[in-house]
Amino acid sequence: MQSSTAQSAPETEARQDANSRLGVEIRSVNSRFLDLAFRLPDELRQTEPALRELLVGKLKRGKVEVRVSLESVSASSLxxxxxxxxxxxxxxxxxxxxxxxxxxxxxxxxxxxxxxxxxKKPHDHSEELVKLAKMALKELMFAREREGARLATMLLDRTAQLRALAALAVPMVPKLVELQKTRFLERWKDAMALGSSTALPEIAQDRALTEATAFAIRIDVAEEITRLSSHLDEIDRLLASGGELGKRLDFLIQELHREANTLGSKSASLELTHISVDMKVLIEQIREQVQNLE
Structure with missing residues (x-):
């Protein structure tokens, strides 16, 4: 797994026959697609197609800038x-x-x-430039891998926090249902005490159970928690397997947002609302970092 953000800048030594020093710097920052930009001296413009082909073969994502410098070194080679x-x-x-x-x-x-x-004889730097660009690209790939490993560790920490929040939400629903059932019974008892109703206590008990069941169905988030856990499992699996993950993780994060939003809309207590909000914050943090992955 690689990050799309990194930098490398190798440089050749001065050549006595060419009296020059050639340098290549490759920078890469976050982008959903591969966007290449070249900053080349006029005498090396003809190498851009070869450099472009080299980068396209190795990079899939990121805004990549290639800077090439060609400096004369006259005093040291006089x-x-x-x-x-x-x-x-x-x-x-x-x-x-x-x-x-x-x-x-x-x-x-x-x-x-x-x-x-x-x-002084004209010197063609094209072959040397491509060779140097391969070195710079190799360094860039190593840097992206190191950054990718760091991001993976951070993402796994966020998924662990989401699991912990989901674990807190699971036992809350039965407690809320039981509490609501008790409230229904108390309301029925108060209503019968104030009125002339001759309804039997059993009828009140059945009505309270019916209302509690409807309430339980309305606030049940077990399905959302199950799907959220499944998405987290898939994210962990992808992070462990490596490779090109950016687009697949984008889709999973959209699904995480959907489940967190549904959990919040079904919330019947302040505690569940807080859990939903905390989940959304973590998911947004994951989304921001996933943009840096290739």
Missing amino acids: RAPSPATLQRLGSLEDSIKSWLPQAAALSVADILRLATNED
Whole structure:
């Protein structure tokens, strides 16, 4: 299991033949889909298709930015001009002075600059860039796996808290039904005492039982608790199995929200209402973190 948020930034050493340093940085943040952005120097624009193919083959989700830097390193790799280059510069200077006698002589700085440009050969960084991008992508994958493991631990903690809340809700319903039954009996007794009814106590008892049964059916949350527990079992199983989980977890979280909402709508006590609200808070925390999973 991987997070869709991570970063890697490997860099090559300066090359004497190319007088340059090449660097690749890959950043990834949360996104429901795979969104690639490339920041490349103009001389490396032709490598974008190869880089895109490389990333699409490994990543499925996240807003990914690839930054490539190509820096010249002249001072550390300065070399003496070759004799052939010096001879060519001298001949050019003599030719120019024959036409322009007032032209200033070449300075040492001019000779070094011109000789460097003369000796420098164009270097194709494409192959090196793809190789470096593979290293950066490998580091990114490791970072995403580490972050994914951390998120999995947090999600398992939230599912455990949801189970604990469900366990608190289960015994509340029978107690509420018994309490409501007692209230019905008391109301019937009060009504018969105030009126001229000759209804038998057995009739009152049966009516109280009927009302209590209807009440129990109306507030029964056993089915919701069972489905919620089933969804939590599936979430735990997916987290243990790993792989691409984001979309499947999105669906399960929607189902958890539905059960928590139904439990709240059936609530017949303040305690059950609090449990429903606490469940929704935990489910929302899970939903926010699942957005970071691939």
